[in-house]
Amino acid sequence: MNTNPIIALDFRNMDEVMHFLKPFDETLFVKIGMELYMQNGPGIVKQVRELGHDIFLDLKLHDIPNTVGQAMKGLAALDIQMINVHAAGGSKMMTAALDGLQSGGSQAQLIAVTQLTSTSQGMMNKEQGIPGSINDSIVNYARITQEAGLAGVVCSANESALIREALGDTFLKVTPGIRTAEDAAGDQVRVATPEFAKQNGSTHIVVGRSITQAENPVEKYHFIKKAWEQGC
Numbered sequence: 001m002n003t004n005p006i007i008a009l010d011f012r013n014m015d016e017v018m019h020f021l022k023p024f025d026e027t028l029f030v031k032i033g034m035e036l037y038m039q040n041g042p043g044i045v046k047q048v049r050e051l052g053h054d055i056f057l058d059l060k061l062h063d064i065p066n067t068v069g070q071a072m073k074g075l076a077a078l079d080i081q082m083i084n085v086h087a088a089g090g091s092k093m094m095t096a097a098l099d100g101l102q103s104g105g106s107q108a109q110l111i112a113v114t115q116l117t118s119t120s121q122g123m124m125n126k127e128q129g130i131p132g133s134i135n136d137s138i139v140n141y142a143r144i145t146q147e148a149g150l151a152g153v154v155c156s157a158n159e160s161a162l163i164r165e166a167l168g169d170t171f172l173k174v175t176p177g178i179r180t181a182e183d184a185a186g187d188q189v190r191v192a193t194p195e196f197a198k199q200n201g202s203t204h205i206v207v208g209r210s211i212t213q214a215e216n217p218v219e220k221y222h223f224i225k226k227a228w229e230q231g232c
């Protein structure tokens with residue numbers, strides 16, 4: 001399993017992706033999310049994969065079970081390593097997603113978003129109308145995700161230890177909202193450093209603007225990779 005930091009390729013098109021990737025002299029684990037996919041379609045996944053990079057396709061599917069199952073069956077044709085849905089879609093939706101992906105012949109790891117890293121305790125209580133602590137909600141979503149047979153969840157690094165304690169080491173904790181000390185949080189609420197993510201049991205970190213907006217993205221990637229690998 002590739003556990004290198006996953007770089008979020010939040011760009012508009014392949015020219016911008018190529019401009020970013022050009023200075024790297026290694027293959028990477030990259031994330032293609034809505035921004036890039038919606039503006040360029042599935043062809044962009046093929047183009048990035050042809051460069052040798054592993055791909056997390058972050059489309060966060062969330063719809064009725066039949067629709068998500070059929071969409072996953074279609075996406076199974078793409079040569080990707082990881083893909084996701086929203087756990088809020090429910091157990092039946094997650095099972096349908098897994099069935100669709102597997103019946104389409106894909107071996108990609110399917111994971112589910114618990115609470116977005118841009119969601120705060122207050123937002124969850126007031127806007128989503130979910131009472132109680134955000135940690136309880138996240139562990140609950142993680143539990144139904146595991147019961148549905150998925151490989152892991154997306155959460156913040158702050159919750160990785162709780163999920164590890166409840167659901168074990170091998171269940172994936174893929175954690176965006178990663179920032180180094182000097183980075184601005186921006187729209188992220190539940191943030192953590194790469195070192196903390198490692199210490200707290202994340203299995204993967206997802207890093208976007210910290211690297212893509214850095215003055216020297218290659219240098220920043222290696223700085224974050226080292227902090228993540230060493231955990232100190």
Ligand SMILES: O=c1ccn([C@@H]2O[C@H](COP(=O)(O)O)[C@@H](O)[C@H]2O)c(=O)[nH]1
Binds near residue numbers: 010210
């Ligand atoms: O809960 C979530 C789920 C997905 N993301 C995605 O990760 C990156 C983070 O980018 P940064 O620039 O490092 O903030 C982005 O593509 C999100 O769509 C997330 O942040 N939180």
